[in-house]
Amino acid sequence: MVTVRPAALVAFGALGAAAVAPRNAAAQVHWDAGAEIGAMQRFTTGGDPGAASPRPGPVGEVYAHVALLPLIRLGPYITHDISPLSDGPARQMTAAGLRVKLSLPVLDRPWQTWVFAGVGYARTYEPSHVFSARDTFVPGAGGGLLDLRLGVGLGYRLSRQWEMIAELGGRFGIPVTGSMYERGACGCGEPYVGQDSFALSLSVGLSLNE
Numbered sequence: 312m313v314t315v316r317p318a319a320l321v322a323f324g325a326l327g328a329a330a331v332a333p334r335n336a337a338a339q340v341h342w343d344a345g346a347e348i349g350a351m352q353r354f355t356t357g358g359d360p361g362a363a364s365p366r367p368g369p370v371g372e373v374y375a376h377v378a379l380l381p382l383i384r385l386g387p388y389i390t391h392d393i394s395p396l397s398d399g400p401a402r403q404m405t406a407a408g409l410r411v412k413l414s415l416p417v418l419d420r421p422w423q424t425w426v427f428a429g430v431g432y433a434r435t436y437e438p439s440h441v442f443s444a445r446d447t448f449v450p451g452a453g454g455g456l457l458d459l460r461l462g463v464g465l466g467y468r469l470s471r472q473w474e475m476i477a478e479l480g481g482r483f484g485i486p487v488t489g490s491m492y493e494r495g496a497c498g499c500g501e502p503y504v505g506q507d508s509f510a511l512s513l514s515v516g517l518s519l520n521e
Contacts, residue, residue: 342521343384344375345476349514351392353404358505359494363396365504370512374410382414388429392512396504400440402491404507406433406458423466423474431458433484435507437491442501449497454489456507458482466518474518482510 351370358364370392376384388410395401408431415424432455439451462480469475484507490496494503 342375342377342386343518345373345516345518347372347476347478347514347516349478349512351394351510351512353392353394353507353510355505356508357503359502362502362504363398365402365507366395366397368393368395368401370514372514372516376410376412382416384412384414385409388431392510394507398443399504400438403436403438404433406431408432408458410460412464421468423464423468425464425466427460427462427464427478427480429458429460431460432456433458435489435491442499445500447499447501449499449501452489452491452496454491455487456492457485457487459485472520474520475515476518477513477515480512480514482512484508484510 348369348371350367352367353365355365370390372388372390374386374388376386378384386409387407389405389407391403391405393401393403408429410427410429412425412427415426417424435454435456437452440449441447442449460480460482462478464476464478466474466476486492486506492506
């Protein structure tokens with residue numbers, strides 16, 4: 312009879328783990344990059360009665376991540392959205408910053424799920440226009456705000472590298488500078504639209520994984 316000692320079992324287990332570990336490491340995604348397009352609805356607070364209100368508009372985003380840990384990735388993002396108004400010109404918003412992505416092993420392959428969060432800075436611009444109620448000229452206005460992001464994502468792996476993705480996200484804005492967020496800055500009597508405090512977006516796109 313052959314007696315297997317506990318020390319020998321531990322040694323064999325360690326050798327087996329060492330053999331499997333490189334394969335698991337090779338299977339991990341080292342980086343990913345994606346592009347998305349979708350629709351965004353912005354919501355303003357603190358506006359004057361009768362002011363124009365934001366309508367849904369298009370949004371686009373590109374981003375990239377590198378793996379910090381097997382389920383955590385970090386990288387830069389750039390977004391641009393157009394926010395139409397019910398009465399007035401469409402405003403332009405461009406933001407850039409960092410986002411972190413946490414993969415959630417909830418669904419089986421080829422599905423993927425994740426949550427993400429980010430922080431960045433957005434530049435905002437409202438083109439010059441004519442305030443129709445008084446037939447007065449309103450000069451262009453700009454501003455900036457802190458762009459805080461939270462959201463969830465769903466992906467479907469088309470191949471080893473390509474993945475179809477969809478993300479539902481919320482953004483919280485804290486205006487920091489600019490005439491666009493100063494009440495009465497234009498001196499034209501146009502009702503103040505308010506601050507871009509929150510936005511909700513739904514986007515779809517493609518992601519490349521390596």
